Amino acid sequence: MTSLLERIRRPEYTGSNRCWPCTITNGALVAVAATALALIRRRRLAAAVGIAGIASIGLRGYVVPYTPRFAPQLAAVLSLDPHDADEPGSLSGVPGSDEAGGDDAVSGEAVLAALVEADVVVPDGEELRLEPAFRSAWRDEMRSLRDDDLEALARLADRHTAPETDVWVGSSFGRSYLVLQGEGGGIVTLRREIAVAELGAARALESRVDDPAIRRAAGRPLRSLLETCPLCEESLEITQATCCGEVTPIGSLPSEKLYCPDCNVRLFTFDRER
Numbered sequence: 001m002t003s004l005l006e007r008i009r010r011p012e013y014t015g016s017n018r019c020w021p022c023t024i025t026n027g028a029l030v031a032v033a034a035t036a037l038a039l040i041r042r043r044r045l046a047a048a049v050g051i052a053g054i055a056s057i058g059l060r061g062y063v064v065p066y067t068p069r070f071a072p073q074l075a076a077v078l079s080l081d082p083h084d085a086d087e088p089g090s091l092s093g094v095p096g097s098d099e100a101g102g103d104d105a106v107s108g109e110a111v112l113a114a115l116v117e118a119d120v121v122v123p124d125g126e127e128l129r130l131e132p133a134f135r136s137a138w139r140d141e142m143r144s145l146r147d148d149d150l151e152a153l154a155r156l157a158d159r160h161t162a163p164e165t166d167v168w169v170g171s172s173f174g175r176s177y178l179v180l181q182g183e184g185g186g187i188v189t190l191r192r193e194i195a196v197a198e199l200g201a202a203r204a205l206e207s208r209v210d211d212p213a214i215r216r217a218a219g220r221p222l223r224s225l226l227e228t229c230p231l232c233e234e235s236l237e238i239t240q241a242t243c244c245g246e247v248t249p250i251g252s253l254p255s256e257k258l259y260c261p262d263c264n265v266r267l268f269t270f271d272r273e274r
């Protein structure tokens with residue numbers, strides 16, 4: 001039995017590698033098939049289809065062949081799930097804002113220079129590391145924010161974003177997140193773990209960096225230096241698993257992601273060149 005289960009099981013699409021767009025899409029398809037059979041009074045077959053479908057999604061991550069390729073695109077087209085974009089939305093990604101490429105765009109070099117000058121990050125050979133005093137100040141801020149509800153985080157995000165940016169709480173598929181809308185109407189969504197990490201960083205930077213645009217833009221690069229999860233403080237892992245549907249060009253490796261296995265959240269996606 002074990003070996004049969006092992007043969008059916010697809011670890012690359014389940015556990016921490018599970019793709020939620022695939023799971024949701026397949027769950028819906030199984031439900032539709034089982035309901036259709038039940039309606040034409042094939043109840044036993046309907047029950048069998050339902051049970052086999054759910055078992056397959058549980059063990060393999062999907063039931064319909066090729067879902068790993070089409071589901072994420074489908075989810076993206078239908079805007080079903082803003083949580084599985086390649087790289088999580090960021091405070092610095094509000095369309096039309098200075099950081100996202102407006103006339104007064106803050107360059108990556110300017111952010112890095114400001115962070116080094118403020119003793120927030122320390123160059124260490126080819127790498128950067130967080131200065132320990134800043135790391136602990138940032139952790140304290142994340143601790144104080146992680147029990148806040150999203151409405152409180154939205155108010156805080158409103159204070160820390162550009163004046164023309166609107167912030168509210170949105171939700172889909174039972175999951176809530178912050179929505180940030182820039183001047184031109186473009187939006188970016190911020191998941192809870194990203195909001196806690198970046199708003200915590202913005203607050204920890206307040207006494208160290210004067211320019212609010214730099215404090216906002218710093219959140220995303222600083223996230224790549226997180227060692228523990230903003231929500232549970234467990235150690236983060238780096239995974240290179242390809243989420244189903246993530247398109248990896250032939251000959252290149254899937255991108256590495258900073259990931260909390262306990263919360264099943266992704267904190268950062270490293271560039272593919274790395």
Ligand SMILES: [Zn+2]
Pocket residue numbers: 229230231232233234260261262263264
């Ligand atoms: Zn966690």
